[in-house]
Amino acid sequence: MKITKFETNIKRGLYLHQTEVKNIKPYTDKIENNVLNIYKDIKYQDIIGFGGAFTGSTCYCLANAPEAVSNAILDEYFNEDGLNYSLCRLTIASSDFSPKSYSYSSKKDLSDFNISEDATFIIPTIKQAQNRNKSLKFLATPWSPPAFMKDNKSLYHGGKLKNEFKQTWANYLAKYVLEYQKHGINIDYMTIQNEPNASQSWESCKFTTEEEADFLKNYLFPTFMDNNLFVNFLIWDHNKDNIVNRTTETLIKYGALEHVSGIAFHWYTGTHFENLEILHDLFPNKLLIHTEGCTGYSHFKPEDELFNAQMYASEIIGDLNSGVNAFIDWNMVLDYKGGPNHKNNNCNSPIMLNNDNSDCIKTPAFYYIAQFSKFIKPGAHRIGFSRFTESINVTAFRNTGNSIVVVLLNKNAFNIEYNLCIENQYFHDNLDANSIVTFIVTH
Numbered sequence: 001m002k003i004t005k006f007e008t009n010i011k012r013g014l015y016l017h018q019t020e021v022k023n024i025k026p027y028t029d030k031i032e033n034n035v036l037n038i039y040k041d042i043k044y045q046d047i048i049g050f051g052g053a054f055t056g057s058t059c060y061c062l063a064n065a066p067e068a069v070s071n072a073i074l075d076e077y078f079n080e081d082g083l084n085y086s087l088c089r090l091t092i093a094s095s096d097f098s099p100k101s102y103s104y105s106s107k108k109d110l111s112d113f114n115i116s117e118d119a120t121f122i123i124p125t126i127k128q129a130q131n132r133n134k135s136l137k138f139l140a141t142p143w144s145p146p147a148f149m150k151d152n153k154s155l156y157h158g159g160k161l162k163n164e165f166k167q168t169w170a171n172y173l174a175k176y177v178l179e180y181q182k183h184g185i186n187i188d189y190m191t192i193q194n195e196p197n198a199s200q201s202w203e204s205c206k207f208t209t210e211e212e213a214d215f216l217k218n219y220l221f222p223t224f225m226d227n228n229l230f231v232n233f234l235i236w237d238h239n240k241d242n243i244v245n246r247t248t249e250t251l252i253k254y255g256a257l258e259h260v261s262g263i264a265f266h267w268y269t270g271t272h273f274e275n276l277e278i279l280h281d282l283f284p285n286k287l288l289i290h291t292e293g294c295t296g297y298s299h300f301k302p303e304d305e306l307f308n309a310q311m312y313a314s315e316i317i318g319d320l321n322s323g324v325n326a327f328i329d330w331n332m333v334l335d336y337k338g339g340p341n342h343k344n345n346n347c348n349s350p351i352m353l354n355n356d357n358s359d360c361i362k363t364p365a366f367y368y369i370a371q372f373s374k375f376i377k378p379g380a381h382r383i384g385f386s387r388f389t390e391s392i393n394v395t396a397f398r399n400t401g402n403s404i405v406v407v408l409l410n411k412n413a414f415n416i417e418y419n420l421c422i423e424n425q426y427f428h429d430n431l432d433a434n435s436i437v438t439f440i441v442t443h
Contacts, residue, residue: 042384049086050373056098096202158199213254232261262287280323
């Protein structure tokens with residue numbers, strides 16, 4: 001057995017620091033204390049992958065950075081020896097993280113439909129990512145129908161899709177998928193609406209549970225079938241606090257069970273991992289995908305950056321251990337001020353450009369995400385574990401090639417000694433304060 005350790009410890013200046021575990025010994029029943037058990041043959045859900053979003057802002061930043069910097073960032077995210085991103089989110093037309101607002105059509109018959117705005121920065125950036133990962137998959141999300149389709153006549157401030165435009169909106173979304181296919185970009189997953197319970201000052205649209213189910217069953221799904229478009233539809237795409245009630249109503253009360261492949265969610269109102277566990281138990285054949293999470297703009301303060309990185313790791317571990325199949329971050333790259341954002345809703349991203357766009361800064365969150373995405377490959381399945389203390393966050397996976405991945409997170413200000421036991425062998429180690437480690441077990 002060979003065990004390789006990768007450690008990120010910001011205070012010690014370690015970033016994915018690689019060492020080999022030397023003190024592996026046969027396990028005996030005398031090893032009773034400080035034990036972390038890994039059960040490689042106990043199988044849970046499969047993993048689709050990790051990724052981020054090709055927002056207009058991210059693609060704009062990459063297009064306006066020096067070519068060497070842009071290429072280096074794309075290498076970091078999409079090369080196999082980088083973060084190995086495999087599932088990325090696309091915004092259907094603009095979101096708040098776009099340099100400006102736009103729709104693909106302003107006519108009721110959609111005769112003027114075109115994706116020229118996306119062709120400027122977004123599609124070329126996606127193509128560059130595809131050159132690095134040929135099997136890259138995509139999830140697409142609308143923020144708002146065109147203003148003429150809504151009762152408030154605006155892309156902003158929520159509003160509702162008017163009944164008379166339900167079929168037109170379904171046609172619009174089908175046209176989007178068909179146009180992207182022409183560029184060699186296949187949409188594998190689509191959510192019905194980003195944050196359908198929120199009325200935002202930026203692009204937004206509200207759907208009740210009944211409205212979301214009705215639109216999917218009676219308009220979107222049949223329209224996609226008529227166009228031979230086989231896309232996996234995900235519902236909700238909002239926070240976890242009300243996800244159980246919303247999902248059960250959509251799938252059961254309003255009869256959308258057979259039309260829905262999974263449930264999408266965000267992290268902004270707290271962990272609610274129990275809700276994910278409930279959903280996984282209620283609907284074990286439905287996917288659970290984290291589609292968005294970010295932290296507020298932190299002005300690069302070291303203490304805030306560490307907190308943000310630990311937030312990412314805690315969320316990823318909690319999601320995965322609750323049955324989640326994929327984790328998608330929000331913006332992959334932003335400028336030094338956390339934008340551009342046409343509503344000044346700035347935030348952090350794992351990689352940010354420096355103050356004159358001449359180079360980039362990898363934040364601690366980048367390295368914390370890497371401790372998972374770099375090693376847990378698409379197709380891996382989660383395996384069992386037990387831990388002697390809740391002070392250590394743990395998750396474990398088995399890749400298709402049979403390598404085992406174990407991630408340990410210590411958010412505390414103190415070190416923790418432990419014995420990691422796997423396959424009748426163990427080793428003793430110390431998990432430093434405020435550190436995260438990943439072990440790769442091979443034979």
